[in-house]
Amino acid sequence: MAVKFYFEALRDAIYEEMVRDPMVMVMGEDVGHYGGSYKATKDLFKEFGELRVLDTPIAENSFAGMAVGAAMTGLRPIIEGMNMGFLLLAFSQIANNGGMLRYTSGGQFTVPMVVRGPGGVGKQLGAEHSQRLEAYFYGVPGLKIVAPATPTDAKGLLKAAIRDDNTVLFFEHVLLYNLKDEIPDNEDVVIPLGKANKLHEGDDITILTYSRQVHHCLQALKTLKAEGYQPDLIDLRTLKPLDMEMIGESVRKTHRVLIVEEDYKTGGIGGEIVALIDEYFFDELDAPVMRLASKDIPTPYNGKMEAATIPQPADIIQAVKSLVD
Amino acid sequence: MAVKFYFEALRDAIYEEMVRDPMVMVMGEDVGHYGGSYKATKDLFKEFGELRVLDTPIAENSFAGMAVGAAMTGLRPIIEGMNMGFLLLAFSQIANNGGMLRYTSGGQFTVPMVVRGPGGVGKQLGAEHSQRLEAYFYGVPGLKIVAPATPTDAKGLLKAAIRDDNTVLFFEHVLLYNLKDEIPDNEDVVIPLGKANKLHEGDDITILTYSRQVHHCLQALKTLKAEGYQPDLIDLRTLKPLDMEMIGESVRKTHRVLIVEEDYKTGGIGGEIVALIDEYFFDELDAPVMRLASKDIPTPYNGKMEAATIPQPADIIQAVKSLVD
Amino acid sequence: MVQEMPAPTKLEVNRTEGLELYYDMVLGRTFEDMCAQMYYKGRMFGFVHLYNGQEAVSTGLSTLLRADDYVSSTYRDHVHALSKKVPPRAVMAELFGKVTGCSKGRGGSMHLFSAEHNFLGGYAFVAEGIPVATGAAFSAKYRGTDQVSVNFFGDGATNNGAFFESLNMAALWNLPVIYVVENNLWSIGMAHARASSVTDIYKKALAFDIPGYQVDGMDVLAVRRAAKTAIERARRGEGPTLLECKTYRFRGHSLADPDELRDPAEKEFWRKQDPIPKLIRYLIENELATQAELKTIDDEIQERVEDAVRFAEDSPEPPVDEIYRFVHAEDE
Amino acid sequence: MVQEMPAPTKLEVNRTEGLELYYDMVLGRTFEDMCAQMYYKGRMFGFVHLYNGQEAVSTGLSTLLRADDYVSSTYRDHVHALSKKVPPRAVMAELFGKVTGCSKGRGGSMHLFSAEHNFLGGYAFVAEGIPVATGAAFSAKYRGTDQVSVNFFGDGATNNGAFFESLNMAALWNLPVIYVVENNLWSIGMAHARASSVTDIYKKALAFDIPGYQVDGMDVLAVRRAAKTAIERARRGEGPTLLECKTYRFRGHSLADPDELRDPAEKEFWRKQDPIPKLIRYLIENELATQAELKTIDDEIQERVEDAVRFAEDSPEPPVDEIYRFVHAEDE
Numbered sequence A, B: 001m002a003v004k005f006y007f008e009a010l011r012d013a014i015y016e017e018m019v020r021d022p023m024v025m026v027m028g029e030d031v032g033h034y035g036g037s038y039k040a041t042k043d044l045f046k047e048f049g050e051l052r053v054l055d056t057p058i059a060e061n062s063f064a065g066m067a068v069g070a071a072m073t074g075l076r077p078i079i080e081g082m083n084m085g086f087l088l089l090a091f092s093q094i095a096n097n098g099g100m101l102r103y104t105s106g107g108q109f110t111v112p113m114v115v116r117g118p119g120g121v122g123k124q125l126g127a128e129h130s131q132r133l134e135a136y137f138y139g140v141p142g143l144k145i146v147a148p149a150t151p152t153d154a155k156g157l158l159k160a161a162i163r164d165d166n167t168v169l170f171f172e173h174v175l176l177y178n179l180k181d182e183i184p185d186n187e188d189v190v191i192p193l194g195k196a197n198k199l200h201e202g203d204d205i206t207i208l209t210y211s212r213q214v215h216h217c218l219q220a221l222k223t224l225k226a227e228g229y230q231p232d233l234i235d236l237r238t239l240k241p242l243d244m245e246m247i248g249e250s251v252r253k254t255h256r257v258l259i260v261e262e263d264y265k266t267g268g269i270g271g272e273i274v275a276l277i278d279e280y281f282f283d284e285l286d287a288p289v290m291r292l293a294s295k296d297i298p299t300p301y302n303g304k305m306e307a308a309t310i311p312q313p314a315d316i317i318q319a320v321k322s323l324v325d
Numbered sequence C, D: 001m002v003q004e005m006p007a008p009t010k011l012e013v014n015r016t017e018g019l020e021l022y023y024d025m026v027l028g029r030t031f032e033d034m035c036a037q038m039y040y041k042g043r044m045f046g047f048v049h050l051y052n053g054q055e056a057v058s059t060g061l062s063t064l065l066r067a068d069d070y071v072s073s074t075y076r077d078h079v080h081a082l083s084k085k086v087p088p089r090a091v092m093a094e095l096f097g098k099v100t101g102c103s104k105g106r107g108g109s110m111h112l113f114s115a116e117h118n119f120l121g122g123y124a125f126v127a128e129g130i131p132v133a134t135g136a137a138f139s140a141k142y143r144g145t146d147q148v149s150v151n152f153f154g155d156g157a158t159n160n161g162a163f164f165e166s167l168n169m170a171a172l173w174n175l176p177v178i179y180v181v182e183n184n185l186w187s188i189g190m191a192h193a194r195a196s197s198v199t200d201i202y203k204k205a206l207a208f209d210i211p212g213y214q215v216d217g218m219d220v221l222a223v224r225r226a227a228k229t230a231i232e233r234a235r236r237g238e239g240p241t242l243l244e245c246k247t248y249r250f251r252g253h254s255l256a257d258p259d260e261l262r263d264p265a266e267k268e269f270w271r272k273q274d275p276i277p278k279l280i281r282y283l284i285e286n287e288l289a290t291q292a293e294l295k296t297i298d299d300e301i302q303e304r305v306e307d308a309v310r311f312a313e314d315s316p317e318p319p320v321d322e323i324y325r326f327v328h329a330e331d332e
């Protein structure tokens, strides 16, 4: 085991996959000489050269399209959005071609591309740098969407994403890059996409969450356990496709569900999860599934307002009590 | 009363608003000399000139941004997406500025812009021309989203959208432009945003739908009524904000809900509606809210496959029976 | 860097080459005319954009390409696919929505693909294929092959950001890509001069320091000459070229377009430039072929296109229960 | 159309003008230095991009603008706002996240706005403000006013599609807009020459047939000269201008940037071009001001900036229960 930061875990994953497969390459703004805005590709260009770690101009739409063309013809590009929000500019390439081209080509072409970078609400970065694209892209057919909460998951899921033959959107969280964790080293950690992770076994409520909110839930868990609550805490990890098996198994056990998400409540992923739980496990529910999500507002700059925008541990504790008691 | 096509109703709305307010103008590809891909702006440039009916180059990202700047400084631009799908290229301008700029500017600027054009699944137009952006944009804070199903609603809602000081996404349906309807003429038809429309009173099930699926539901209704079913059929018309009042009143009466939507099931608007109904009316429900939506696939070109992709009247009839019986 | 093309040498093509050019252009023309018939007969739906009038561009480029070179296109892609040797049967069957189509009936007119022929696709969004073609060129360079990537698009696409972003990157990295602008003077109902502040598109190459050429897109030999230069440059790893071909479409934008805005005199003027009769005159004058021989080729092509229709007619539709197939890479 | 600027006439500015330029540049410099202090003291958060070194550009343009002219910027927007006369108090308070800030504490460093001053905003996405500024120019033309719209952005933004799309439209419709490129040679850690295939940005005006100028962005008088020409042209309704100002930022990209990639020699070279000492020499040599007078101005500005900090410190935060306010136009 070795202690690694989240950003190091990402870098290790990219490094190991580039060593394993010469077709794996990275492109994006400042991924080369600068090492990536959060150092996830630090010094990789020194080892692999400027073509495999390609510094691009500020042209998200076209470098995403370039990645599509490269992926169709044998490469496995990893594109970094310096902030995932900027990929709004590449929405058409990611949706039309990353998501749909394999289908429209009748299965002739695959687009094995990973689109990764920082998402989520940071520390007063302002509205444009605090978007939650996982919700905007959620409906696009053909895409897989991942959002790791820990260094170990970051490494294992990124390696799986790089090896996946579909286009995978990989949402890191801007406030998790400096999170530390013990990671098994000199060993090939690959965590399959589509599998959630049970963080705490309990039977009085199911908590479904992902990315940074996992840590808010873990914080809330301490208090809740001290007060005798036993939540079944699940880190979804892969947002699309969802691990309905683990979710169902938990719901059948707890009959109560709380979703904790950092994306906007309206149009967020939580709504989809509620609908799926109703569809498959409605009779198991003792209460409506509750969504604890960000407020439906552009993220304000002011610190207190920003904090009030996203779910906090206290909100989670309160929500759990309101559902269980 | 006068009989009008859906595209004529749109044109009348734009014409009347341009006459009423000199700051209202239209911009987009082929909106001028060509009259709009579906003739919604036919010959308007002759009356209002080329500056007020502005033919733009094929540059969605920038003409949307131009509309933002124009709207911030006194104009009320209506931008036409020749197909709404193309506005994926303008996602950042629409989300960042149409949706969020008023907030980030502390309320100093408003962006009274209407983004309109054909959406939905047409007749074998292929995947890229058959997208459902209402779902992709749904989470963006600050936006309003409208989707009229009839010529009267098209006219009344478009006039309301043009007068609204927020950015409004206005989804017409590519297969409805030639729909005919009686419209009260020489009279100012303005239909407020946010108000749904009850198309049939009934008490055994609530059907929530919008745009072209309204007509599939009306078709299904004939059969259902003949067989003694009495659905409460609601055309949502405005997708954001939703008319929770009318929805709630209906749910309290029927205790059963079917959502019929043309957008993708996964990540569609239906999921949000299910979650809201659970949140506010869970105890009223005798059965889980059911979603009848498009399959989670890029729209195939083949006619039979395309038809199988979206909900058909027969599916609606079957769904109603499965819920009511 | 905006350069003059070398003057034509007396005899540019031999008999075999000349006949190949003729065959390819007539195949394109005949195929598209048949599409119009089939569309009006209700055999194909959606937006169908025909290539009539622009054949010299596709033929002039693609007849010089290798099988392993890449071609990508727009929604006006039937003939680009044919020139890259995608069989008429596979293209026609796709337009009929049949499982034997080159996209297995899932794509349709605007989404033609053929991995086997390195035809990277029709792209339905304007300018969408430009970055993709640039990426294929990047891939060739990355893998150390000498493959060339050719991308066809229209004048309207050159006002879109992706055009400029891509040319800049191709220039920065010396990518083996050829940007072929088919300047047919119109973007649906928008005249080129109303959409572009500088109408000479080849001059935009200056902004990226790459070679830009303007050629008569109604003269297959002129296109071929420029194509040779650009392809050799790309093959040698010297970088991209912007090639503007002045051409014209003989039909409306799509079969749904009333085509009311283009001046009849303008249409008439360009009809006289029809690239096929022009090549015929060249072949006859230079005694590379006789009228009789050309007639034989015409008949052969007519039969081939009719065969394509029969094939499409007789082919099965994709089974509806396979509707989810190909969404993910997992499903074969 | 890429033109040479007229040679400087002997005395370009009178005492009043000279002192105004001096005041505006020193205010920008002093304000930004204070921001750095406050950031390190934990008074402001997020990404804070300082303008040190580039003052001659903002000052050279905006001191020639009218109150009703429009200015828009990027995330590096503090000084552009100040030059457009947004009070230091309002800008500092915004950076502190206070309700007295120019965006009421909702926007922050990258989202400064002031309707009162026609400051159309900081835009946090690269090149995002370019179409918006173009739209404001369109609006002026539409409303028949002679307002001018000035947009500041960096060299990196000129590789983005929005730059090209916008210049084309501004040229087509002769919009009164001035595109001011602050070419500081770097986009974060990306050297301009690695990102742009043609490093002379002003030459890209050729692709749109509009005037393009390149000026010494470290010389406020040179910038002012070009600005005058461009503003008058726009005011007369003759159309857009692309103005490339060669400049340099004296600090890292943002206060979070380690700034390890730029060669110390390069930094040293540019430090010597500091526009403020350059203007001081000019004012003294031409006897437009004395050292003592300038010192008085420095003190005045220092006090004004400290006052802005006190104001920001003492101002209240926006009430959290107003968190939904301003999402929709309906809420005042």
Ligand SMILES: Cc1ncc(C[n+]2csc(CCOP(=O)(O)OP(=O)(O)O)c2C)c(N)n1
Pocket (backbone or CB within 6 Å): B029, B058, B060, B082, B086, B089, C076, C124, C125, C126, C127, C153, C154, C155, C156, C157, C158, C182, C184, C186, C187, C188, C253
């Ligand atoms: C991004 C995008 N915007 C708009 C359209 C609608 N559209 C289809 S073809 C076309 C005109 C394109 O003209 P040009 O590039 O000259 O190609 P041509 O059709 O003349 O071959 C337009 C506007 C589209 N398909 N994609």
Ligand SMILES: Cc1ncc(C[n+]2csc(CCOP(=O)(O)OP(=O)(O)O)c2C)c(N)n1
Pocket (backbone or CB within 6 Å): A029, A058, A060, A082, A086, A089, D076, D124, D125, D126, D127, D153, D154, D155, D156, D157, D158, D182, D184, D186, D187, D188, D253
């Ligand atoms: C669309 C978009 N992509 C990437 C970024 C991240 N980013 C912020 S500033 C910057 C560099 C911009 O350089 P330049 O345009 O030269 O302006 P400068 O910072 O030098 O003033 C980048 C890549 C962004 N903000 N927006």
Ligand SMILES: [Mg+2]
Pocket (backbone or CB within 6 Å): C154, C155, C156, C182, C183, C184, C185, C186, C187, C188
């Ligand atoms: Mg054209």
Ligand SMILES: [Mg+2]
Pocket (backbone or CB within 6 Å): D154, D155, D156, D182, D183, D184, D185, D186, D187, D188
């Ligand atoms: Mg710069």
